[in-house]
Amino acid sequence: MKRTLLNASVGAALLAGTMFSAIASAADTIKVGVLHSLSGTMAISETTLKDTMLMLIEEQNKKGGLLGKKLEPVVVDPASNWPLFAEKARELIEKNKVDAVFGCWTSVSRKSVLPVFEELNSLLFYPVQYEGEESSKNVFYTGAAPNQQAIPAVDYLMNEIGVKRWVLAGTDYVYPRTTNKILEAYLKAKGVAEKDIMINYTPFGHSDWQSIVSDIKKFGSAGKKTAVVSTINGDANVPFYKELGNQGISAQDIPVVAFSVGEEELSGIDTKPLVGHLAAWNYFMSVDAQENDAFIEAWQKFIKSEDRVTNDPMEAHYIGFNMWVEAVKKAGTTDPAAVQEAIVGVAVPNLTGGLSAMMPNHHVTKPVLIGEIQDDGQFDVVWKTSGLVAGDAWSDYLEGSKDIISDWRAPLSCGNYNVKTANCSGQNF
Amino acid sequence: MLIRSLIILLLLMTTSAQAAKVETGNDAYNPIFEALYTGSFTEKEQALKDLMQTDIEDKKKFLNGIVNKTLMVHKKSKKVVWVEKQGSKFKMTDAFSGEDLGLDKKRKVKKFAINNKMRSQVSALISTMDLDSDDAEKRLAAINSMLANPAPEYAGFLKQRLDKESNNKVKQAMQLGIALADLGHEDTEVRLAAIDNVADSLAPAVRSALANMAENDTDKQVREAAQKVVLEQEEQVRFFGYIETLFFGLSLGSVLVLAAIGLAITFGVMGVINMAHGELIMLGAYTTYLMQQAMPDSVGLALVLSIPAAFIVSGVVGIGIERSVIRFLYGRPLETLLATFGISLILQQMVRTVISPQNVPVSNPEWMSGFIQINSVLSITYNRMYIILFCLAVFALLFFILKKTRLGLEVRAVSQNRAMARAMGIRSSRVDAMTFGLGSGIAGVAGVALSQLTNVGPNLGQAYIVDSFMVVVFGGVGNLWGTLIGGMSLGVVNKFMEPWTGAVLAKILVLVFIILFIQKRPRGLFPQKGRAAEG
CATH class of the missing domain: 1.10.3470 (ABC transporter involved in vitamin B12 uptake, BtuC)
Structure with missing residues (x-):
């Protein structure tokens, strides 16, 4: 025991040494910060994104780096602890002098680091779908805004499946609450009556779904086609789908469309009871495109396993990283202010066979895909938007947000501009 | 921006046009499987109907193969193949000639993508074949899948079969189906009789049909009869709700x-x-x-x-x-x-x-999943x-x-x-x-x-x-x-x-x-x- 402790501390000292020497050679490399939790509850999802970043950086270096310099990843572990995200972000920018940071998973972690990035004027690329209602000069939202995921999914159910009654089920925290508020307003604007919408919230990690599923069953037996729009988060999904299966509700009777269930989440569970249920994302591993095949091959080689899957936030990092690379080339420097200006309008290939562009509101354009879960844990694409959808920072369906636009180009340079009062109110946290 | 996306769209269209070709070794089957493979979902639904018209012997096997993803297309040879998982690869057999095509990687074969609507269509197609099955359970399932979407024309169809049916359970389901179809009959008397016949059933199809009649039926007498039954049924539903x-x-x-x-x-x-x-x-x-x-x-x-x-x-x-x-x-x-x-x-x-x-x-x-149906509104899950x-x-x-x-x-x-x-x-x-x-x-x-x-x-x-x-x-x-x-x-x-x-x-x-x-x-x-x- 003592010996291993000793070895470990020697190892740590060596590691610290190499880190110091790395800092010493800072002038010859461009540093990229990776801010993903490698321990704690979020480690399940975020570790994969850290590996994705390491792979992208390695590949870029093989292509000769950037501006004649090598890229160097700086990985820190915020340990699923929201205040620690802010501390680690500050450490990356002030101590390690990184030029851009790729990271965060939950909205809480993003809100926690946002003031740091604005204060130190650095760049953050955020790769996960979120509830919108935010646009910062220093953040680039490469995940989906509600109009790039939730709204098209509802359109699909309404127009293609003919759904008339809606269950909005979510975990009780900010993303589901805001998304459901937007969806409720949207459905009402489309003429859905109050009594045809059922909203339900459950605590984190909820495992006893009997009465909720039974309520959904009753709600769905009123003779009108019913669907569940699920913003249920994480672990709670498995018992939910199991209970649906046990109570005999198949995807043909009451389809469930989820916004937080992807390939990575499905790889840990028995998918038989889930077949036919839906998910809306901007990317699926099963998409047939050359870029995707190449990406999957590179990923499985990098991670040394043929069983590892790819998912939507990974594609978001792929897009975000390539956009940053292109913007740096365009600006000829890694200076955050110059890159911020250069990146708007930059278009790079996404993994579904098209191009994604950075919009002036710091969101990107992406196609929206609806997939059905298969028994092998993959999704079959059953529907796709006809073109690309531009991310909308401020929802058009919410009171108080529909008059607000975001445009970071001069002369407006504002993330929160009210077109009615012609007033820029700055960032609200 | 617009032009660029147009060009990409065009590019996409041409590549998908090149990819579409499936070899079945039979010219009559080719367009059907091609539609199933690359068509839009409307084309696919039509293709499924066409498939039923062909002289393929074991249609059920093919339909099940599409749903269960054991029937796929080998991307390179364009052949329709039966696949079997072997480690991380697939073992392929030609679906029509039965020829062994060896092993290939998972990403080299592609499924016939289907959606929930097609899944229901396939199960409906299979259940119509099951109406003549020797197994009473299968016949019951077939009738029940018909009852999920009742239509007036079912009445005649079910009446024909009622006499031939030997199993009691199936008979009851058929009678319910007939009564349910009769709820939409033109004749007021027939509708009233039908309301009496379905009053004991709490099936969702019955309840929604009755609720609809209670509000919208043209005849006042029928409306009142329906309202009365609806109220009684609501009472029962509430009672079973408490038990649940x-x-x-x-x-x-x-x-x-x-x-x-x-x-x-x-x-x-x-x-x-x-x-x-x-x-x-x-x-x-x-x-x-x-x-x-x-x-x-x-x-x-x-x-x-x-x-x-x-x-x-x-x-x-x-x-x-x-x-x-x-x-x-x-x-x-x-x-x-x-x-x-x-x-x-x-x-x-x-x-x-x-x-x-x-x-x-x-x-x-198996024995832990599923539920016991006590009646239409009360079921108890096994687990x-x-x-x-x-x-x-x-x-x-x-x-x-x-x-x-x-x-x-x-x-x-x-x-x-x-x-x-x-x-x-x-x-x-x-x-x-x-x-x-x-x-x-x-x-x-x-x-x-x-x-x-x-x-x-x-x-x-x-x-x-x-x-x-x-x-x-x-x-x-x-x-x-x-x-x-x-x-x-x-x-x-x-x-x-x-x-x-x-x-x-x-x-x-x-x-x-x-x-x-x-x-x-x-x-x-x-x-x-x-x-x-x-x-």
């Missing part, structure tokens, strides 16, 4: 009891505040996972064998904890709490390192029913051990008066270890049950530790009956509150209720009486 909620409550309660019953022994009888109790449950759940991995072909047997296995694993770990840590800390509750909390973290991290930080899949055996029975069985067994065996006698003696018990020749330290092992083993058994209901992961235990303490404290420390009745009543109260407060608030209200209750009766529902209560 009661069942849900009992099943939630039995989960609580299972999780708490091991703690009722270690905390209740021995007075050890064991924060690692949740992790002992987790170990039981992981034992189930490992057993299923060891025998992947017999999921059910693995589950049954997991019960003793989990008891032994958690029991041995429990005895280990007692011998190595807890026995030095008797009478020092604060230190015990901290030490066992530390153990719980160690056990969690051990599972993360040894097995995986991610949740592991534990599958349900919940088994959990309730299992909980009662565990409780009975534990009760028997404590009341009727020598170990039980010794346990009670030591917990009531340690010094006196020792004076009577009981080796109290051995009894302590055995008691703690028993409580821990029962926690492991609870883990087997929980693995069937929830996620099996390193955090499983933490989700149940608070609930377990809650139940034991509420029921009365040191009383097994208290744990049973306390757990069951908390479950039922929770479920009855859930519909009108929501799941989040229900849980909070239950906690508040317990806090108030403990203020009033600090020793719980069933306080220990007599001298034992002093300790």
Whole structure:
């Protein structure tokens, strides 16, 4: 025991040494910060994104780096602890002098680091779908805004499946609450009556779904086609789908469309009871495109396993990283202010066979895909938007947000501009 | 920007046009499978209908193959193939010539993508074939799938078949179908008679048809008749709703009891505040996972064998904890709490390192999934029913051990008066270890049950530790009956509150209720009486 402790501390000292020497050679490399939790509850999802970043950086270096310099990843572990995200972000920018940071998973972690990035004027690329209602000069939202995921999914159910009654089920925290508020307003604007919408919230990690599923069953037996729009988060999904299966509700009777269930989440569970249920994302591993095949091959080689899957936030990092690379080339420097200006309008290939562009509101354009879960844990694409959808920072369906636009180009340079009062109110946290 | 996306769109269209070609070796089949392969979903639905018109012999096999993804297209040779998984590759056989095409990687073959609508279409197609099946169950399923979307023209069709049908159940379903179709009949008398005929059925199709008639029928008499039946049915539905909620409550309660019953022994009888109790449950759940991995072909047997296995694993770990840590800390509750909390973290991290930080899949055996349909509005899921029975069985067994065996006698003696018990020749330290092992083993058994209901992961235990303490404290420390009745009543109260407060608030209200209750009766529902209560 003592010996291993000793070895470990020697190892740590060596590691610290190499880190110091790395800092010493800072002038010859461009540093990229990776801010993903490698321990704690979020480690399940975020570790994969850290590996994705390491792979992208390695590949870029093989292509000769950037501006004649090598890229160097700086990985820190915020340990699923929201205040620690802010501390680690500050450490990356002030101590390690990184030029851009790729990271965060939950909205809480993003809100926690946002003031740091604005204060130190650095760049953050955020790769996960979120509830919108935010646009910062220093953040680039490469995940989906509600109009790039939730709204098209509802359109699909309404127009293609003919759904008339809606269950909005979510975990009780900010993303589901805001998304459901937007969806409720949207459905009402489309003429859905109050009594045809059922909203339900459950605590984190909820495992006893009997009465909720039974309520959904009753709600769905009123003779009108019913669907569940699920913003249920994480672990709670498995018992939910199991209970649906046990109570005999198949995807043909009451389809469930989820916004937080992807390939990575499905790889840990028995998918038989889930077949036919839906998910809306901007990317699926099963998409047939050359870029995707190449990406999957590179990923499985990098991670040394043929069983590892790819998912939507990974594609978001792929897009975000390539956009940053292109913007740096365009600006000829890694200076955050110059890159911020250069990146708007930059278009790079996404993994579904098209191009994604950075919009002036710091969101990107992406196609929206609806997939059905298969028994092998993959999704079959059953529907796709006809073109690309531009991310909308401020929802058009919410009171108080529909008059607000975001445009970071001069002369407006504002993330929160009210077109009615012609007033820029700055960032609200 | 617009031009660029147009160009991409054009590029996409041309590439997909090149890709579309399927070789079946028969010109009549080619366009059908091509449509199924690359067509839009409307084209695919048409193609399925076309497929039914072809002279392919075993259509059912092909339809099932498309749904179950055993029929695919080899991207390179464009051949339609049957695939069979072999390791990380697929073994392919030509679907039409039966020729063996060897192995290829997963991404080199592509499925016929289908959606839910097509899945329903296929099951409808298969069930029409099943109407003539020799198996009564299949005929019943076929009729029921027709009833899901009733149409007036079904009446004639079903009437024709009614005389030929021999099975009673199928006959009843057909009669209901006829009555349901008659609800849409032009003749008022026929409609009125049909309302009488369906009045006893609570099937959703019937209820929505009646509700519709009660509002929209052209004839006043019919409207009134429908309204009357609707009101009666609502009464019944509400009654069955209460029964259902009661069942849900009992099943939630039995989960609580299972999780708490091991703690009722270690905390209740021995007075050890064991924060690692949740992790002992987790170990039981992981034992189930490992057993299923060891025998992947017999999921059910693995589950049954997991019960003793989990008891032994958690029991041995429990005895280990007692011998190595807890026995030095008797009478020092604060230190015990901290030490066992530390153990719980160690056990969690051990599972993360040894097995995986991610949740592991534990599958349900056939006989645990599905439900018993009591009537159209009340059904009871098998897994919940088994959990309730299992909980009662565990409780009975534990009760028997404590009341009727020598170990039980010794346990009670030591917990009531340690010094006196020792004076009577009981080796109290051995009894302590055995008691703690028993409580821990029962926690492991609870883990087997929980693995069937929830996620099996390193955090499983933490989700149940608070609930377990809650139940034991509420029921009365040191009383097994208290744990049973306390757990069951908390479950039922929770479920009855859930519909009108929501799941989040229900849980909070239950906690508040317990806090108030403990203020009033600090020793719980069933306080220990007599001298034992002093300790």
